[in-house]
Amino acid sequence: MQPPKSQVKATLLRNSCIKGDYFCAELQMEAIPQNALPGQFIHVQIPDLSHRVLRRPFSIFNVEKDTLSLLYKVVGEGTRQLSALAPGKELDIVGPLGCPFSPLPDKSIIVAGGYGCAATFLLAKNAPVKPLVLIGGRSKEDILLKKEYEALGCEVRVSTDDGSMGLKGRVTQLLQQAVNGQNWLAACGPIPMLKALADLMPSLNLKGELSLDKAMCCGVGACFACVTKVKDTSSPDGWRYARVCAEGPVFNAEELIF
Ligand SMILES: Cc1cc2nc3c(=O)[nH]c(=O)nc-3n(C[C@H](O)[C@H](O)[C@H](O)COP(=O)(O)OP(=O)(O)OC[C@H]3O[C@@H](n4cnc5c(N)ncnc54)[C@H](O)[C@@H]3O)c2cc1C
């Protein structure tokens, strides 16, 4: 069962650039950190965004007592505004939202692309037997949280498209080299990466879950802005649209139609 969601006022404790366009924010708030499960997200009302009212979704990267951390990339107006906020600022937050990852079985692999490594961090943190973690990015500037996953006790391997760190190539190549008896995979990253993983997983005898990053409006299942195609044997066409915010963002890999 999903934990109850809350709407709370959060205080920004820290908000700093960790690398290039990537920032880490630490927020103090009631209820949400205690209820958050790995893979869930929060919907953030960014203050002072005068003409744009929609909340922005961010994965819950980490929680400690009453604090919750986000790892985010500046890609547009909302994230740019978020990156400019100073500690002490108050933000309106709704969460935790969405369906979480299943707990990891003993022989697991996490695959993360870019800021997708934020969505899978709590999953690795909670796992009694630590997963092998594969992190992919365009260049070394996009490889995040390697040390943090290692500090949890995970073995971490890296690939970059330009070869500036780890294996030169795609994270799917890294996965093909790395699989060694694991039977479960959990992943978050750009849609093309998730599609490539879903295509590859059957040949590597891997089952698992993928967390989708889709643009959202309401974030609570009311507007259908975030839909994705999933298999449905009860539908005449064999598929239906699922709302990523409410039925995901985590889906069984076998269920998704890319
Ligand atoms: C469940 C979920 C979890 C997420 N977790 C994180 C996270 O942990 N860290 C993080 O940095 N981002 C995360 N995102 C993406 C984040 O929500 C968007 O980057 C953000 O809303 C962009 O806001 P903006 O106003 O800066 O950009 P906008 O001005 O709205 O858009 C700028 C550009 O970004 C694109 N964009 C907007 N939303 C998304 C999206 N959801 N996915 C891909 N491209 C998008 C737009 O098409 C446009 O090209 C997550 C999204 C979802 C749905």
Ligand code: FES
């Ligand atoms: S964002 Fe409104 S239904 Fe998902």
